[in-house]
Amino acid sequence: MSAAYASFGLAPAMRAGGVLAGGDYQVHRDFVDFIVNGRPLLFQLADLDAVSPLAADVPPAIFTTHVRRLLLEADAPLLDGRYVIYGCPECEGLECGAVTAVIERGGQSGDADAGADDDYVWRDFAWQTSDHADLALNGYHGIGPFRFRGAEYRAQLGRLLDGDGIGGGPRRVLLIGARVALLAKLAAALRTIGVGAEIAADAAGVPAEELRTYGAVAFGHAVPQRTRDEVRAAFEGAGADIVCVEGRVPVVPLLVAQIEQALDRGPAEHRRLTRLEVAGDAVVAEVTSACRVRLTAYRLDRLRRTRVHEVLDEVLPPGEHRFRLPGKARHVVARTPDSVRVAVPRS
Incomplete structure (x- = not known):
């Protein structure tokens, strides 16, 4: 038998x-x-x-x-x-x-x-x-x-x-913003980890076939709403399926994590890290199976310098887990071997 x-x-x-x-x-x-x-x-x-x-x-x-x-x-x-x-x-x-x-x-x-x-x-x-x-x-x-x-x-x-690569979508991101120095650092970091990145002021005049090669668009904090709307309209007109990322905090590792999350098109039911949220002075993470979880919190000090706090790096069992955040750090990145998620304070 x-x-x-x-x-x-x-x-x-x-x-x-x-x-x-x-x-x-x-x-x-x-x-x-x-x-x-x-x-x-x-x-x-x-x-x-x-x-x-x-x-x-x-x-x-x-x-x-x-x-x-x-x-x-x-x-x-x-x-x-x-x-x-x-x-x-x-x-x-x-x-x-x-x-x-x-x-x-x-x-x-x-x-x-x-x-x-x-x-x-x-x-x-x-x-x-x-x-x-x-x-x-x-x-x-x-x-x-x-x-x-x-x-x-x-x-x-x-x-x-037969040519069906079962891919998760385009692995390029278009960076829109006025802070060229920050965008250059972000683009370099993305390219280092294997994600294509280009910098532009807007999407005007970009051919539709090129727009369809992007999987995400990241907007800098100072980008006017009119520009954002025009960029979204250009991608929509090109039939491009993109995710928009709002880069409100100028911290490169945090922005990279936001873009990685946006580019993850894998089925939700096949992810181990299913939830991450900041609640007061704690962060809550939920995993579906035992795996290594790394939690990193970021904040900007009074001089706009980046402060990094390693909250956790260990194998967690399935279920919901709550951890206290250090100091005033409230922007959190969680990583498992297969995914990354970002949580920010509720406004």
Whole structure:
């Protein structure tokens, strides 16, 4: 008798980039995640910071090879028929560690199901840092095996081969404002983490096809309402689906986080960080599964200098969590491996 079937799907996901405390940064990565039984498989791996091999920024030929490997139409990249399911978001080196699994057709001997030979099975998940996986020491014993129906499995991955990248939208932002020095710093920070950014006074005369390459528009605090309305009208006339970001506080890491949140077009039900809000002198965060959460609060002092407060950096269990904010800091950025959210005081 074969194991119970699991459903298989794909959905856009991201590894949130950002400017971190002390000037460090992490690169933004868009990728396609595996949805098993209606839930991202990555969520079962707690606080793991990783992406699937189906990343948007890999060359098309390599992307196609990764898809064909999952379809077992290309040789396994690792020994013992093992395939990379999730790897390092900064590089492709196995020495950084990767989640691997055996992928095979059919099932175990004695399988009574007539269609079992058409199934795809993912089993023996492990954390691997060298040529051989040590299942006893580094195996994910609570995950899998998963048995997927062949037709569903091939149809989902076939969409990628047909050119449907299941992307989350354009990864460029147009910066509108008068403070050129601040906008230049913001644009540089965005480009550093892998998000395209251009600076302009307005959107007048920009061709419609170019406007459609943007996923967000960020307005500086001093931009007149008339200019804002004209920019929105230009994008609407071009048929561009954009998110508008109001940059009221001139703090680059905070603005980067706001833009990252605006560019996240992944399904809401596939996010671990579902709520973040400032309530008085506390911040409330809610997560759907155990994951690493970093909370950073920002404020401007009397001389308009940026003050940064690291509120939290730890793995939180599912549920609602409340933390006291230090001093007068009330602008908060929350990061998990897959998303970023920004909360500001209620006016």
